[in-house]
Amino acid sequence: MDPGFRRSDGWVGGSRPSIALTAQSGLGTVAVMHETILSPMQLALAEAEAAAARGEVPVGAVVVSATGVVLAAAGNRTEADHDPSAHAEMLALRAAARRLGSPRLTGCDLYVTLEPCAMCAQAISFARIRRLYFGARDPKGGGVEHGARVFAQPTCHHRPEVYGGMEEGKAAEMLRSFFKDRR
């Protein structure tokens, strides 16, 4: 088990209150993990795994508040919701915004298992996410380090700090095995 990590503001990955709050979000299909302690990226990976089990592309996302509380966790639901915009990031951003009662998630961080597409990157900018942590890089569909490179455009008015490649191996392996099983 990854021991989690400590950020400069003192937040320690995977506190118990985070898990409890996630269970209340009603969005995540991840069962309450009893005493298991997960970092936000591990929680996002668990959401991705749950998405794969539902037949969705395995991507998971988690929004964490400035004080380290998990506000929302979600996995892809494009098939289940018949919604091309129901990417994990979109669902997590919407749920977190509803929870805070504001379209702006100032100071919040987003963790996602895969490099966001251009749509999600733009929504991340609109939401004023402080830091974006993503797992696997996505040369085919990504919009952060590839393709549209949304945050690098002059039309982008809020750029989060971006940290790519977190738990990259696990996130990429999950996607590989999902698409292999479908062929």
Ligand SMILES: [Zn+2]
């Ligand atoms: Zn997306």
